[in-house]
Structure formats: C-alpha cells, structure tokens
Amino acid sequence: AGVENSKRADRRLLIVANRHPVTVKRTTDGQYSYNISSGGLVTGLSGLPPSLKDNSVYYGWPGIDVPPQEVEEVEAGMADKGGVPLWIDGRLMDMHYNGYSNSIVWPLFHYHANEMTFEEGPWEAYVKVNRLFAKKVAEDVRDNDIVWIHDYHLMLMPKMLREEMRNLNKKVRNLKVGFFLHIPWPSSMEFMKLPYREEVLESLLNADLCGFHTYDYARHFLSACHKILGLTTSPNGVMFDGRNVHVGAFPIGINPEKEVSAMKKENVISRVKELKEGSFKDKTVVISVDRLDYIKGLPHKFHAFDMFLENNPDFVGHAVLLQIVVPSRQDVKEYQILRSHISELAGRINAKYGTVTYQPIVYRHTSVPHDELVAMYALADACFVTSTRDGMNLVSYEYIACQYENHGQLVISEFAGAAQSMKGSIVINPWDTNDMIAALRKALTMSEAKKEENWKKMWDYVNTYTSANWGISFVDELTSIGTGEMPDVLT
Ligand code: ADQ
Numbered sequence: 001a002g003v004e005n006s007k008r009a010d011r012r013l014l015i016v017a018n019r020h021p022v023t024v025k026r027t028t029d030g031q032y033s034y035n036i037s038s039g040g041l042v043t044g045l046s047g048l049p050p051s052l053k054d055n056s057v058y059y060g061w062p063g064i065d066v067p068p069q070e071v072e073e074v075e076a077g078m079a080d081k082g083g084v085p086l087w088i089d090g091r092l093m094d095m096h097y098n099g100y101s102n103s104i105v106w107p108l109f110h111y112h113a114n115e116m117t118f119e120e121g122p123w124e125a126y127v128k129v130n131r132l133f134a135k136k137v138a139e140d141v142r143d144n145d146i147v148w149i150h151d152y153h154l155m156l157m158p159k160m161l162r163e164e165m166r167n168l169n170k171k172v173r174n175l176k177v178g179f180f181l182h183i184p185w186p187s188s189m190e191f192m193k194l195p196y197r198e199e200v201l202e203s204l205l206n207a208d209l210c211g212f213h214t215y216d217y218a219r220h221f222l223s224a225c226h227k228i229l230g231l232t233t234s235p236n237g238v239m240f241d242g243r244n245v246h247v248g249a250f251p252i253g254i255n256p257e258k259e260v261s262a263m264k265k266e267n268v269i270s271r272v273k274e275l276k277e278g279s280f281k282d283k284t285v286v287i288s289v290d291r292l293d294y295i296k297g298l299p300h301k302f303h304a305f306d307m308f309l310e311n312n313p314d315f316v317g318h319a320v321l322l323q324i325v326v327p328s329r330q331d332v333k334e335y336q337i338l339r340s341h342i343s344e345l346a347g348r349i350n351a352k353y354g355t356v357t358y359q360p361i362v363y364r365h366t367s368v369p370h371d372e373l374v375a376m377y378a379l380a381d382a383c384f385v386t387s388t389r390d391g392m393n394l395v396s397y398e399y400i401a402c403q404y405e406n407h408g409q410l411v412i413s414e415f416a417g418a419a420q421s422m423k424g425s426i427v428i429n430p431w432d433t434n435d436m437i438a439a440l441r442k443a444l445t446m447s448e449a450k451k452e453e454n455w456k457k458m459w460d461y462v463n464t465y466t467s468a469n470w471g472i473s474f475v476d477e478l479t480s481i482g483t484g485e486m487p488d489v490l491t
Contacts, residue, residue: 008052008146008479011145012055012056012144013052013055013056013057014056014057014137014140014141014145014146014147014148015045015058016059016060016133016137016157017045017059017060017150017151018061018096018101018150018153019037019060019063020061020078020085020086021036021037021058021060021083022034022035022037022058023035023036023037023064024062024063024064024066024074024077032070034078034081041150041151041182043254044182044252044253044254044467044470045058045471046255046258046467047253047255047258047466047468049471049472051472052475053082057082057083058081058084059084059133059136059137060083060086061085061088061093062074062078062083065089066087071087086136088132092125092128092129093129095121095122096122096125096126096128096129096153097153098332099119099122099125100122100123100126101153102332103116103119103332104117104118104195105152105155108190108191109152109183109184109185109186110184110295110389110390111389112294113190115294123195130154130155130156130157131164133157133160134156134160134161134164135164137157137164138161138167138170139168141170141172141175142172143172143174144174145172145175145176146178146475146478147161147177147178148178148179148180149177149178149179150179150180150182151180151182152182152183155203156199156200157179157203158179158203158205158207159203160203162177162206176208176209177207177208178207178210179204179207179209179210179211180211180212180250180474181212181213181217183391184217184389184390184391184417185212185220185221185224186220187220188223188224188226188227188228191220192224192227192228197228198228198229201224204221205240205241205245207245208246209245209246209474209477209481210246211247211248211249211250211474212247212248212249213249213250213252213391213392213417214251214417214420217249217391217417218247218248222238225240226238233247246478246481248477250470250477251392251417251465251470252392252467253466253467253470254397254462254466254467255466255467255468256397256462258370259377260401262370262371262374263374263378267371268371268374268375268378271372271375272379275376275379276379279362280320280379282318283319283320284315284318284320284444285322285379285380285381285382286305286319286321286322286380286381286383286384286443287322287323287376287377287380287382287384287399288301288321288322288383288385289324289326289373289377289395289399290324290325290326290387290395291325291326292327292329292338292342293328293335293338294334294335294338295388295390296386296387296388296390297388297413298323298338300388300431301323301386301436302342302361304386304430304433304437304440305321305349305360305361305384306352307433307434307437309349309353309360311437312441316353316360317355318358319360320360320361321360321361321362322376323362323364324364324368324373325365325366326366326367327366339365342363343363346361346363349361374398377398377401378402378403378405378406381406381408381409382409382410382411382444383395383400383409383410383411383412384411385411385418386430386436387413387415387416388415388430390413390416390418391417392417393412393416393417396418396422401459403455404459407451407454407456408451408455409425409426409443409444409451409455410422410425411428411439412426413427414427415430422461423457423461424454424455426439426442426443
C-alpha cells in the first residue's frame with residue numbers, strides 16, 4: 001500500500017460528475033449561495049479522506065444558468081469549495097438528464113426496460129453534454145493528473161476526453177482515467193437492449209479502470225464486452241485496442257463517523273427523546289428512507305406492510321412504518337404517477353388500520369436535514385429496504401451506524417448491492433410478500449442477544465468498508481496500473 005500511496009501522492013485528482021456536489025442558487029437579494037446537494041454520489045464523495053480531498057478538483061454542472069457578467073463571481077465562489085462549474089445551457093442539461101440518461105439508461109440498467117421512453121433528440125443531447133465535459137477537462141489536464149469520471153450520465157466521456165486531447169494536440173504524461181458506475185450494470189442480455197450499446201462500451205474501454213459496486217456488475221460488464229464487441233476478457237480486465245483495461249469491484253461506503261458524531265449532539269439526543277415520548281410512544285418503528293423512484297419498490301413495501309398487519313394483529317396499534325421519501329425527478333411523468341400511487345396506497349392502509357391515535361404509515365415526501373434523519377434512524381427498531389434493483393443502497397449503512405445502542409435489524413432486498421455485503425441482515429425478495437411478512441416479524445421479535453450479534457457483523461462491515469476506503473482503493477488501483485500497459489503520452 002505504501003508504494004501505491006506514493007504513486008498518488010501529490011497528484012491532482014479531477015473528480016467529474018454530471019451534477020456538481022455544490023449546487024449554486026441565486027438568493028432574493030441577487031447574491032449566490034453554495035450548498036452541498038444530497039444523494040448517494042454526494043454521500044460517497046463527501047467521505048473521501050483528506051489525502052484525496054486536498055488535491056481534488058470537482059467538475060460538474062452547478063444547476064443554474066448564470067448571466068455572463070456574473071460568471072467570474074460564481075467561478076470564484078465555487079473555486080473556494082474546490083470546484084469548477086461546467087457552463088452548459090440549462091435546457092440542454094435538462095434534455096441530457098431527463099433524456100438518454102434517465103429515460104433510457106436508468107430504467108434499463110435497473111431491469112425496467114418497459115419504462116424506457118423514446119423521444120426525439122435524447123441521444124444528441126447526451127453526446128453534446130459528454131463532449132462539453134470532455135472539452136473542459138481536456139483543456140485543464142496536466143502531467144500526472146488522475147481523472148475520475150462518475151456515473152451513467154458521462155459514459156461517453158472517456159473516449160471523448162482522449163479525442164479532445166488529440167484535437168488540442170495536448171501531450172500529458174502519466175495521465176490516468178478511471179470510470180465508476182454508481183448504478184447496477186445489468187446482465188448482458190438486458191444490456192443488449194440499449195440503443196447505442198457499442199458506442200457506450202467502446203467509450204468506457206478508453207478508461208484505464210472501470211469500477212463497479214459488486215463483482216456481479218463487473219462480471220456483467222465483461223460479458224457484454226465479450227458478447228457485443230467480441231473482446232477477450234479475464235476476470236479482472238478486458239483487452240481493447242492492444243491494452244488491458246482493468247475492471248473491478250469497489251463497493252462504496254459511508255463515513256460512519258459522521259453519523260456517530262451526529263448521534264452524540266445534544267439536539268439529536270433530545271429530538272430522539274421527544275419523538276419516543278411523543279408521536280412514537282410505545283410504538284415499534286420500521287424506518288424506510290428512499291428517493292422517490294420506481295427502483296425502490298415502494299408499492300411492494302406498502303403492500304407487504306399492509307399484509308404484515310393483517311397477518312399479525314398483535315402488531316396493529318403499535319407497529320409504524322416511518323417512510324421518508326426524497327422528491328426526485330419531479331418533471332418525469334413516471335415519477336409523478338408513482339408519487340400519486342404511493343400516496344393513495346398509504347392513505348388506503350391508514351384508513352384500514354388507523355384510529356384517531358394510531359397511523360400505521362407515517363409518510364413524508366420531503367428532504368430531511370441530516371440531524372433529523374439521524375434521530376429517526378436512531379429511534380427505529382428496524383430498517384426496511386425493498387429496492388427491486390439498487391446499485392448499493394447507502395441508507396442501509398447509515399441506519400446501522402445509528403444503531404450502536406439499540407441494535408435494530410436491517411431487512412434488505414437481495415437486489416440491492418448492499419445485501420451482498422451486509423452479513424447479519426435479513427435478506428428478502430421484494431416480489432414475495434410472504435417472505436417480507438416473515439422477515440418483518442423476525443426482525444421485530446428477535447432476542448436482544450441475536451440482535452446484537454447481527455448488528456455487530458454489519459457494523460464491522462460499515463466501519464471497515466467506508467467511503468474513504470472506497471476512494472483510496474479505487475484511486476490506488478488506478479495509479480498502480482503499469483504505465484507500460486497504457487499509452488503514457490496521449491497524442
Ligand atoms: P441513491 O439512489 O440516491 O444513490 P442511496 O445509496 O440510498 O440511494 O443514497 C441516498 C442518500 O440520500 C443517502 O445518503 C441518504 O441519507 C440521502 N437521503 C435519502 N433520503 C433523504 C431525505 N429525505 N433527506 C435527506 N437526505 C436523504 C445512487 C444509487 C445507489 C448507490 C449510490 C452511491 O442508486 O444504489 O448506493 O448512488 O453509489
């Protein structure tokens with residue numbers, strides 16, 4: 001590790017993601033505010049250790065169109081936060097984000113091919129935005145830089161980056177380019193449905209390292225390279241253009257210290273007490289925290305909770321599902337339909353079992369401040385994750401980090417990447433209602449000794465495979481790739 005660390009020491013790390021972790025907003029008095037956004041990618045990146053963060057520059061769209069005379073001011077504001085904004089027209093970004101990215105790749109990679117929607121222009125917008133990112137980074141890269149491209153919005157960037165550097169006739173020594181996918185890579189049979197599948201694969205193979213959350217995703221990627229492009233693969237790489245492109249599993253984590261220190265704050269301690277003695281007095285609480293998304297299996301979960309109460313009358317009157325949903329992609333029709341569907345389900349279940357003093361589903365559609373989220377994780381007796389597909393699922397890790405006193409249980413879908421690593425959890429199939437009913441009962445009636453034993457296994461994992469560990473492993477693997485294997489100088 002010492003040798004690898006020295007390879008990354010003093011090298012700049014250019015972290016490139018579609019949305020900049022810093023969202024810029026214009027305030028009513030004409031000033032600009034700079035806020036860290038929420039979401040899985042931001043949670044992962046925010047936990048990188050100082051050894052990586054201190055030399056990092058973040059590239060991404062800041063979420064706003066700024067008039068030309070104010071660009072300099074915002075660039076300075078973002079530079080303070082280690083960021084470089086990509087100035088791309090908001091309408092183009094919208095087509096890029098809601099088009100090929102979220103109406104084609106997102107559903108398909110989560111095995112929801114039926115929810116792919118096709119309209120004019122999404123591919124062109126995807127190409128244009130990837131090109132603009134590639135141009136900007138190509139202008140900025142210099143010797144020894146590490147470029148780390150994130151996620152499914154920027155899959156064309158690895159190839160375009162090399163093209164743009166060639167166009168600029170730019171020679172950069174010892175550059176390393178890595179790509180990490182935050183969502184699942186589907187089986188090759190599913191991936192084959194992707195329009196422009198060859199372009200996507202060939203572009204990714206211009207990176208030196210392609211990383212995924214699990215070995216299954218990495219294996220699916222390799223098999224797509226073999227089946228679609230006819231390439232020769234090994235368990236951890238693929239030969240392309242005379243080079244060995246490295247492929248591996250780098251499971252993302254959280255920064256558990258952030259949750260544990262929040263738990264110790266006075267306001268969090270008093271909030272937990274207030275909720276336990278107030279709205280949740282004598283209640284058994286099952287918590288769920290999801291972005292509003294059809295991959296999270298919300299209808300499956302609500303139906304299972306309904307059937308759980310029907311089959312376990314001893315829990316009626318005191319079991320509560322506390323469901324927090326973060327608004328997401330609200331301008332996409334499928335998401336609007338889902339929103340009204342789950343509101344209706346919650347209303348129906350509450351009408352079925354509720355009384356003036358008991359509401360079985362407490363459903364909130366809002367983003368929640370971190371301290372409040374921690375208080376809710378802390379008071380819950382179990383966490384229920386029912387994703388029909390989920391790259392990893394960081395909510396399950398955050399919950400475990402907040403349970404060092406109570407040892408609440410995790411009930412998690414086998415289709416979430418995290419289920420593979422969380423030994424000690426109760427793994428369920430979200431398509432099997434009886435399985436979920438039994439799992440909830442098991443989680444809520446387990447002996448204290450067994451709960452502690454399970455929780456300890458999960459905590460050991462969460463506390464070892466942190467976001468810091470993820471960032472370091474990926475960057476170390478990237479920088480340790482032999483220079484002989486890749487063209488050192490890009491011309
Ligand atoms: P997401 O689909 O966003 O991430 P997840 O990994 O669970 O899913 O991360 C969600 C993050 O948002 C958590 O840190 C959570 O605390 C936060 N959050 C959720 N609800 C919130 C609320 N109401 N208010 C405030 N914060 C909230 C994507 C992939 C995942 C993958 C991550 C990281 O879909 O599978 O684990 O990227 O790679």
